[in-house]
Amino acid sequence: MDHAPTSRPAAAVVRTLCTALALLLTASAYAADRGDAAIQAALANGLRPTVLPPNAALPHWSLQQRMAQHHVPGVAIAVLRDGTLVHSAGYGTRQAGTHDAVNADTLFSVGSVSKVVTAATTLRLVADGTLALDQDINGYLRSWKVPATPTVPAPQLTLRMLMSHTSGLGVHGFADYLPGEPLPTLAQTLDGIAPAKNKPVRLIHTPGQRGDYSGGGVMVEQQVLEDVTGQPLDVIARTQVFVPLGMQRSRYSDPLPGTDNIAKAHDGDGALTALPRGWQSFPEQGASGLWTSANDLAAFVAALTASYRGQGSFLPRAIATDMMTEVSPSWHGLGPRLDGTGQTRIFHHGGSNDSYRAWIEGYLDTGDGFVILTNGENGAQLAAEIRNALSDAIDRGVNTPVHTVALDLRDARYADYAGVFERDDAIPMDQRRALADIFDIPALQVKVANGEVRVGVAGTPRDGQVLPLTPNRFVSPDIDGLQIEFHRDGRGQVNALTVVHGEGRARYVRKRT
Known part of the structure; x- marks a missing residue:
């Protein structure tokens, strides 16, 4: 057992206790809110959308900018590297208009x-x-x-x-x-x-x-x-x-x-x-x-x-x-x-x-x-x-940015993408995967007009723009990871399309009237 010196001046003892208390408080704060430089830099200027316009540079948004843009008062984030917690912190407030800060232990x-x-x-x-x-x-x-x-x-x-x-x-x-x-x-x-x-x-x-x-x-x-x-x-x-x-x-x-x-x-x-x-x-x-x-x-x-x-x-x-x-x-x-x-x-x-x-x-x-x-x-x-x-x-190659390409969709060669396409239910469920749930749509209406390709549920006014990745492959900016590929056959006709989400595939064939 160690014994403290009996002759230490009182002031020195007080300074030692204060230092120990400060270290204890610092350690507790670090356990709740710790930071890794690369992660901090990403949150300071690395936020971005998934789909970017042709040749666009990354916007380098800050977390604070985007919290304000989306009207979200508080965020808590934790990051692991090789199973070890390298960053955990809170940003903003638990309640808008107050100084009640979020931290990594906020419920x-x-x-x-x-x-x-x-x-x-x-x-x-x-x-x-x-x-x-x-x-x-x-x-x-x-x-x-x-x-x-x-x-x-x-x-x-x-x-x-x-x-x-x-x-x-x-x-x-x-x-x-x-x-x-x-x-x-x-x-x-x-x-x-x-x-x-x-x-x-x-x-x-x-x-x-x-x-x-x-x-x-x-x-x-x-x-x-x-x-x-x-x-x-x-x-x-x-x-x-x-x-x-x-x-x-x-x-x-x-x-x-x-x-x-x-x-x-x-x-x-x-x-x-x-x-x-x-x-x-x-x-x-x-x-x-x-x-x-x-x-x-x-x-x-x-x-x-x-x-x-x-x-x-x-x-x-x-x-x-x-x-x-x-x-x-x-x-x-x-x-x-x-x-x-x-x-x-x-x-x-x-x-x-x-x-x-x-x-x-x-x-x-x-x-x-x-x-x-x-x-x-x-x-x-x-x-x-x-x-x-x-x-x-x-930096593991997950969720990389997707750049669209510049296409003149007013060109007549894209006009035959338009039409109603019905789902081919002969495609097994294990190939459709998530699409059987998040995109359970029996028929799609494709419209090509005003330089845009829009895809929606057939028979309803609901649709959304899809953006070109190649002349026949498009990405949805609204449904994360969803792409649509049009198939032009050996006769030059577009009679089918495939909806892609990760490893899921759903095939749609043109409805004949």
């Missing part, structure tokens, strides 16, 4: 990012043998059963289906609840009974037939967890995920009165909403009810990538590999969405409640990743621009 609602944490909770119980991925969930459900339908008289669903959105269940998402509104129970949500605002969670497809994003399916997953353990989701997740990963701020329930450091909700103009409290409620906990922080989610992303790489014990490597493998015909693995190969192999998921937008992304081969949390209705546009900046800074 945000994260919408559907909740689904990935719910999936991890389930997989921890799979790992310990409590649950099985491919067993009929009827063996687990006690207080509720999936109702039969005329086309599916004896439903047999599995947890693998529920987590990958291949269960055939409906109800894409859920409405938020304002302060003072009564909140539904889980049973009321599943059956669409007031005060629930959603339709009943019921089968709309044959289980396993297609990928169709279903928040309702995740609520059935929550019911499985609660029936098997006899505990509410918040308690299960705390035991299985929050405590093991040190996610001290995270919860699947409304923040308690007196909870500090909460990002308040803001509308599209940046004005405080959901008054008087300043945030909505999200009773559909497993699907969209998680409250958490950038630091907590960074620990979660790091744990998933470490488990996948065989460098962590949060999940067995075999189960982590299952989690990060697409379940055909879905875009999803067991919870997250998946894209890319090699060092560009990533898992990701966004979250969108009324006034909050969130994004997580992990690079499975390298252990890199990031978390973006916002407290404004326009946060999705801002988060996309932040994601671009962070992707560029990480």
Whole structure:
């Protein structure tokens, strides 16, 4: 044991104590808000759109500029390199018009990012043998059963289906609840009974037939967890995920009165909403009810990538590999969405409640990743621009900018792109992948006029401009990653087009009158 000198002057002792206290406070602040120079530079002048005009230079927007442009008061960001947290910080304020600063421990609602944490909770119980991925969930459900339908008289669903959105269940998402509104129970949500605002969670497809994003399916997953353990989701997740990963701020329930450091909700103009409290409620906990922080989610992303790489014990490597493998015909693995190969192999998921937008992304081969949390209705546009900046800074070749080309679309050679094109449903669902969900459109109307090509839903006025990448390939500036390729055959005729999204393909053929 060391002993302090007995003859040290009192002033020296005071100076030593003050220095030690200052170092302690500095260390605590650094743990909550740390910065990496490359990431800081990207946020200072690296935000950009995904699609750029021909030969355009990157705009080098700052985070502060774009927060003001999108009327988003507060943002929290965390960045991982090789599984290590290298940057975590808050920007702006928790409430517009105040000096209440956001930091990396500020609580945000994260919408559907909740689904990935719910999936991890389930997989921890799979790992310990409590649950099985491919067993009929009827063996687990006690207080509720999936109702039969005329086309599916004896439903047999599995947890693998529920987590990958291949269960055939409906109800894409859920409405938020304002302060003072009564909140539904889980049973009321599943059956669409007031005060629930959603339709009943019921089968709309044959289980396993297609990928169709279903928040309702995740609520059935929550019911499985609660029936098997006899505990509410918040308690299960705390035991299985929050405590093991040190996610001290995270919860699947409304923040308690007196909870500090909460990002308040803001509308599209940046004005405080959901008054008087300043945030909505999200009773559909497993699907969209998680409250958490950038630091907590960074620990979660790091744990998933470490488990996948065989460098962590949060999940067995075999189960982590299952989690990060697409379940055909879905875009999803067991919870997250998946894209890319090699060092560009990533898992990701966004979250969108009324006034909050969130994004997580992990690079499975390298252990890199990031978390973006916002407290404004326009946060999705801002988060996309932040994601671009962070992707560029990480420099793994993911989410690179797309430059369009200059074409004179008034030229007669493009006129025959116009027409109605009907989807070829002979193309298997496992080739359509995400398009079977995010672009489930039976027929497209293509218009060529005034130097523009516009694509919309046939029979409706809705359409949007697509921009040329080549003479026959176009990109949507509105739907991230969506491209359309026109096919001109050996006779010089355009009789078909392909819609492309990542690895998904949907073919459309010209309608003949």
